[in-house]
Amino acid sequence: xxxxxxxxxxxxxxxxxxxxxxxxxxxxxxxxxxxxxxxxxxxxxxxxxxxxxxxxxxxxxxxxxxxxxxxxxxxxxxxxxxxxxxxxxxxxxxxxxxxxxxxxxxxxxxxxxxxx
Amino acid sequence: xxxxxxxxxxxxxxxxxxxxxxxxxxxxxxxxxxxxxxxxxxxxxxxxxxxxxxxxxxxxxxxxxxxxxxxxxxxxxxxxxxxxxxxxxxxxxxxxxxxxxxxxxxxxxxxxxxx
Numbered sequence: 001x002x003x004x005x006x007x008x009x010x011x012x013x014x015x016x017x018x019x020x021x022x023x024x025x026x027x028x029x030x031x032x033x034x035x036x037x038x039x040x041x042x043x044x045x046x047x048x049x050x051x052x053x054x055x056x057x058x059x060x061x062x063x064x065x066x067x068x069x070x071x072x073x074x075x076x077x078x079x080x081x082x083x084x085x086x087x088x089x090x091x092x093x094x095x096x097x098x099x100x101x102x103x104x105x106x107x108x109x110x111x112x113x114x115x116x
Numbered sequence: 117x118x119x120x121x122x123x124x125x126x127x128x129x130x131x132x133x134x135x136x137x138x139x140x141x142x143x144x145x146x147x148x149x150x151x152x153x154x155x156x157x158x159x160x161x162x163x164x165x166x167x168x169x170x171x172x173x174x175x176x177x178x179x180x181x182x183x184x185x186x187x188x189x190x191x192x193x194x195x196x197x198x199x200x201x202x203x204x205x206x207x208x209x210x211x212x213x214x215x216x217x218x219x220x221x222x223x224x225x226x227x228x229x230x231x
Contacts, residue, residue, distance in 0.1 A: 108159045
């Protein structure tokens with residue numbers, strides 16, 4: 001069964017420093033992986049996805065993620081954190097239902113706190 | 117592009133009433149829409165998947181008669197929480213995708229509080 005793990009409940013980083021939010025996955029077959037961000041009382045905003053191709057995926061707001069097949073990881077990164085990046089981040093893997101629907105399985109979420 | 121609008125954003129009502137939440141895709145046609153529930157400080161839990169013109173597919177443990185889903189057009193899906201009780205209080209989020217293999221785009225969610 002497909003699953004996603006985000007081992008950190010919270011990540012704290014100083015503004016201007018690089019940030020990493022970790023995600024590992026377990027899938028059968030080739031993984032379709034996603035990162036979403038959620039601000040308070042809002043829905044999820046799509047950041048980036050990995051389907052195939054280059055292992056380093058670039059997304060919105062300066063974020064990128066590195067797909068590592070041997071370590072089954074898809075960590076989210078940003079070279080220089082901003083206070084406005086503080087939010088809840090979700091990693092997700094696509095799972096095809098029996099009806100062919102594109103379901104998303106979400107990790108538990110990681111709260112990123114960027115301090116001035 | 118790919119904007120999903122969810123309404124209302126916040127609703128407070130008395131126990132026993134029914135509440136309808138709308139999810140609209142504003143600039144694309146959504147063949148598939150998804151309804152999620154999110155408890156405080158927790159991840160999203162998929163409740164059901166709906167396809168335009170057909171019955172919704174509910175996840176295990178989700179009561180079909182409690183959470184009525186209608187996907188009457190390619191731009192609108194509704195979730196009705198029937199005879200709501202305090203335990204139904206939660207943050208409900210919809211998402212939509214143009215095709216089943218396309219990324220999901222999310223609405224801003226509806227915070228439902230049942231007194």
